[in-house]
Structure formats: C-alpha cells, structure tokens
Amino acid sequence: MDGGQHGVDRDSEAAGAQPIIAAQRICKDFGSLSVLRGISLEAANHDVISIIGASGSGKSTFLRCLNLLEMPTSGSLRIGGEDLDLRPGPQGLVAGDRKQVRRIRAMLGMVFQGFNLWSHMNVLDNVMAGPVHVQGRSKAEARESAEHYLQRVGLYEKRDAYPAFMSGGQQQRAAIARALAMEPAAVLFDEPTSALDPELVGEVLKVIRGLAEEGRTMIVVTHEMAFARDVSSKVLFLHKGEVEEAGPPGELFRAPRSERLKAFLTRAAV
C-alpha cells in the first residue's frame, strides 16, 4: 500500500555502510502451504552467509525470493540500499517497477543447482551475454572480462566448448563465471554442488571458497556442512520455513542450542 513511497533512497545509499541485502519477515505460501514464515536476513559487504536445513525447510525458496525469481507473499526487501517496490496483489506481492526488478537481479549474481547454462551458446558467449545484453557493455570489453573470469574458474581453455560437452563441475564453474562477469554486489548460490557427482564437488567448492576469501558477499544454500563451517561468517539454520537458529559457524556447529539443529547436524554427520 505504501509502494509509492518506496524507491531509491539516495541519502542512505551514499552512507554506504548498510547491508547489501536486507530481507524483512519474508513469507511465502504455495496455496495453503506456508513454505516461509517470516524469515529475515541481513548481508553486509564481505559477508558469507550459509543457509542450511533439511530439504523442504524453505532454504531455496527463500534464496529465490531475494532476487524475486519467487515472489514473496509478504515481507520487504532492500537490495543495495534500494527498497524494492513490492505491492500487495491477489496472490502475494507483485513488483511495482519491472525495471527495478531487472536492475536488482543484475546486481545479484545467481548460481543454480542445475547450472542452467544456455545450451545453444558456448561458454564464452554464456559469460558474455549478461554484460552485453543486460549491462550494455561493448563486446570487446565483455569478452575481456569474460576471459578474465573464465581464467579465474580455470575454464579459459574450455571457452569455445558447449555446455553439453562439459562435466557437471565444469558447467557449474562456467555458471559461476557467468555470475561474476556481471560484477555483482552479491552472489546467491542455490545448492551449487548438490547435482554434482561426488568427485566433482571439490573443484566447485574450491572456486567458491576462493571467492569467499576474496571478500565477496555471498549467500549460499548448501548441504556441505564442512563448507558452511569453514567459510561462512554466519549460518542460518532453517526449519519448516523459520529461522530455528542463527549465528557464527563456530558457535552453531560446536554448540547448537536447539534440539532440531543438534539432530540435523548428527544426521549430516559433521
């Protein structure tokens, strides 16, 4: 209802020290099923936030609400100092400003469980497409930056290959390069290693760890407990659409307070 008052808040944007992602009381219903029941999260610059929890706990749905691939039923989002214009509609919120949504999405890189590379483009074109078509950068410039990021994920030699010719690990690293080439303010990872053969998980995790060490802001939905423990600045444990426990990984993994997290960690065998 107060959508008209939203929009870019120049003053606070200039302040700079505020979170890159601030999600407030995000709820999501699918019909009568409540998948998210008021989840809030703040990610400041250089934060690496891992979201863990059993399947069905709402981790992925929450992540997909952050760039509006999924529209929340209620709640508010502030990305890069910009309040998202979300208005109540018949089935949850609707975006009031489509351009703003696209701008926000371009700011938040996303890496999917299933890679989702564009199958008719080779790796280089996959990485260049966003910068060229969405950001309007010149092809030469986009190519240079694409090659840089492919180098970064160890796929420069594979730049002319098509996705179908590559292993899952290579495809996922290419997808990471595609996200990085947009120079995003933060990167969202949606179970980036869950679709990989066990022997390929390592090469992808190594790349993501490297990004964390670079100080990139990331939100990672993951089943890799060792990764969450070692790399995150903060861990959220979701249970049935709510944050059951949250805190620095040291505390959370060493001394879980809730019975549910204890049980979950035992099952995950950390």
Add this chain to the structure above:
Amino acid sequence: MYAFQVLSDHIPLFLTGLGNTLLLLVLSAVLAFALALPLALVVTRKVRVATPLIEAVSYMFRGTPLIVQVYLLYYGLAQFAFIRGSLLWPWLREAWTCLLIAFTLGSCAYLIQILRGAIEAVPHGEVEAARAIGMSPFQTLRIVVLPNALRRSLPSLENETIFLLHATAIASLVTVIDLLGAGRNFNTIYYFTYEGFAIAGLLYLAIVGFLRLTFALLEKKLLVHLRRAGI
C-alpha cells in the same frame, strides 16, 4: 527418342512449372513461418481467449485436406456476392492467390504446433537463468528461448517444408501450371505419360535434394551444441 525431342521443345513449359512451384513454395513457407511464430508464442503463453481460438483454427486447417480448403477458397468464395463485390475480388478470383492463401494458412497450422512444442521444450532453468541475470521478457525470448527452440525445431521444419512442396502439386488442379501441371499438359498433348510425369517427379526430387542440403548445412552449423547430448 521422339519423346525426348518433343520434351526438349517444351523446356519452357517445365520451367514455368518449376517457377510456379518454387514461388508458391518459398512464398507460402516464408509467410506461414512469419505468421506461425507469433501465434505459437501466444499459444505457449496460454492467453485467455486467443490461445483456444488459435488452437481451434489450427485444428480446422489440420483437420481438413488441403485440397478441400483450396476448392472452398477458389470455387466456393465466388458464390458470395459480397465477396465478388469486394475490393479483394481481383485477387481472390485468381487461382494463384487462392493457392498462396491456402498453402500459407495450411502450413501455418502445422508450424504453430511444431514451434509450440519446440518453445515448450526449452529447459525452464535456462529461462530462469535469463531472468536471474536481469534480462527483460523480450530479451529472454530473443537471446535464450527462440534461438534454442528454432534450432531444436530444424528437423521438423525441414519435414514441413517438404510436405508443403508436395502439397503445392494441388496447384495443377485449379488451372495453375506448376511442375505437376507441366507434366500433365505434356501428357495431354502427346500421351507421353512416363516422360512428362517422370520429368516432373525428377524436378520435385531435385528440389527436395536442395532442401535437404540446405537444412543439413543449417543443422551442421547450428546444432553443434547438441551433438554430444544424444540428439
């Protein structure tokens, strides 16, 4: 030998036939495709009134023999005084225009189904990746969905083009001299049945050969990304 001598005197007849067949094929194929692509997009979007309407009309065209549609257009329209009186009559009275319309709409009906299937087969994850990177719906269509779908549909498009070529033989039934018409004229004048129809048949074969070659080149160039994917 006499037959071939006579035949060589009638090269212009067969060239006229070839010209009409090719022109009908190319024009109706291009028009049908231009018409089918937006309609297929509407069908995949499940628009409230438009989608069932397009489906129904497409069903009508696919549900009746093309020759019936040609007869209805060419012989049937003349029964209506208001059509005879309309500005379009100079065109609609011509067999050639009626054929072009029938072939275009008939082929379009099939193309809609081919393209609809190909568009729906684009992996949802690729569309989602396009949205997630900030592409607009139109960009998603232009950069991700259509290039993927059109490549995917190449083999079916080749088939449809060949079917359309063979369907153009209907032209000879409504006074237009196409390839078959040329063969038939030749037969009518000289009773050289085999020679006339065989030449027509060989020329059809040659056109199909050319189409096959064109599509093979397109597939070689555009389908490299699928070669390992088991397609």
